[in-house]
Amino acid sequence: MKIFKRVVLLLIAIVLVAVFYNYPKLNILAGYAAKSTGSSVFLAKRNLQFTDSTDTNFSPINLASNSVNTETKEASSSAFGLLTRKSVYREGLGSVLVVKGTEIDSNPLTPKRATPDTTTPFPYGNLDPKDSIFSEINYDKLNKTVASMFNDTFKTRAFLVVYKDKIVAEQYAEGFDKNSLLLGWSMTKSITSTVMGILQCDGKLNVYDKAPFEEWKDDERSQISIHNLLQMNSGLKWVEDYNSISDVTKMLFLAEDVTQLQIDKPLIGKPNETWNYSSGTTNVLSAIIRKQFDTHQQYLDFWYEELIDKIGMNSMVVETDMKGNYIGSSYAWATARDWAKFGLLYLKNGQWNGESLFDKDWVDYATTPTPTSDGWYGAQIWLNAGGRYPDVPKNMYSFNGYQGQNVFVFPDQDMVIVRLGLTKNADVNHFLSEILNSFK
Structure with a gap:
């Protein structure tokens, strides 16, 4: 016993x-x-x-x-x-x-939203697009390539090809359709960057200014610029590992304020010489955007008034943390068509239905390779400048997210490709090149 x-x-x-x-x-x-x-x-x-x-x-x-x-x-x-x-x-x-030991605001400020345009066809409104047939497209090959993305290995939920403003291919997995909201994960970073680009082009900030944080003013972090943060080249310590208890998982699942963790990190490299992918850095950018406004309501409204609703991404919702900060690193939801509109905005160099949200200079800036990134990264945008996808044009760039969320922009082909799913198993170089080969 x-x-x-x-x-x-x-x-x-x-x-x-x-x-x-x-x-x-x-x-x-x-x-x-x-x-x-x-x-x-x-x-x-x-x-x-x-x-x-x-x-x-x-x-x-x-x-x-x-x-x-x-x-x-x-x-x-x-x-x-x-x-x-x-x-x-x-x-x-x-x-x-909800973070343990904190209370949630039961009556928070919320962003003002525009009324969706349901009378204008895609892309400028939310009405179904008019049918278009292009003689230069091999539709059998295109549709076969798109269909090949829907299986248990790739777990694609939505796939969309937009050519010359027209949807030429569109498919959804069972349980999803054109109205389904899908999480963009780190594609949200490109939304955050674009909000900053709009502020830059409006003359409301200068990305080459030093980052405006009191915590940094008396140490070596005072040399970090907003530009360094946009390029994830600040030299700040950060571990981006979703398979362990790391900086990013602590930020997303344990923090009341997602902007603070990266602000508190020490410098372990040199600004402009130490590229390191960091979701924390993007939420620092969200904090900098917040500093441009006198009130929290203005901060909440600006993202929608000057970007999201202005181009008809009316389905999109960017989620906030308990302090009301937009979680600009990770949590934007939208339909596949609205994600495509975001790609088209860049394809059009910031011009949208007669309005200018930003100019070509911002697009050139955002798609310029970050030093030490091997040509993979710009200002919160992924690049092919280093030939990561050898059978795809080098000037293609993309908004990418966890589990294979992608908006690919092809400037020379006047094309945007959207793929949303649950795994990154798909061979990106192969399916992009196959789609391009569908066009004569």
Whole structure:
């Protein structure tokens, strides 16, 4: 009996130690599940069963048990019954993950939104586009290539090809259609950069000015410019690893204010000489944008009034943190067609239906390779300048996000390609080159 008791006590001790060391991971696991479930159910209007079988159905996130309260618009996720996290949906702001020990504002400021244009065809409005046939397109080859993206390996949800402002190919996975909101993940970074580009072209800031943070003024970080931050070339310490407890997972799933973690980091490299991909840096840019306005309401409205709604991306919602900051690194949702409009805005060098949001100088700036990035990165935009995709034009650039969210812009071909899915398994060089080969 004594031996049995000792074995039981040993097993209990082992379990307690395992829980102690893995508790932070459980916090991230439950946090990811609660945030994803809340956004999927209340923002994207998908049901819980569908969400469990798709958005949160991958290891280790699928270990969490999820539930929703449709009256309070809350989602809860439990990690083995040891820890539970909650997200709360607020109209206009999306679903926010509640941080332990904090209270959520039950009556927050929300952005003012424009009325969608439902009488003008795509791309300038939200009416279905007029049918167009181009003699230079091999439609059989094009449609075959697009169809090949929809399988259990690639897990594509939406695929769209826009040529000369016309949708020439469009396909959706089962359960999705032209009205489905899809998370862009890090494509949101390009939205944030563009908001800054609009401020730059309006003369409201200069990207070559030093970053305006009191925390940096008395040390070597005072030399960091907004330009360095836009290019992710600041030299600040940051670890972007979604498979561990890293800076990015702490920021997205444990922080009340997503802008602060990167601001508090030390310099470990030299500005303009140390490229390092950092979602924290993008949220620092969101904080800088906030500093350009006298009120929080002005900050909230500007993103929609001067960019998102102005080009008819009326489906888009950029979610905020508990402090009301736009999570500019990661959380913009929109339909595939509205993501395509964003690509078209760059294709048109910032000109949209007779209005100028920014000029070609900004496009040239944003698509100039960052030093030490091997030609892969500009100002929150991915590039092919280094020949990453050898069978694709080198002046192609893209907005990219986690799990294979992409908007590819082809300036010479007058084309935008949108691919949204749940995995990066697809051979990007192959499917892009195959689509290009569909055009004579």
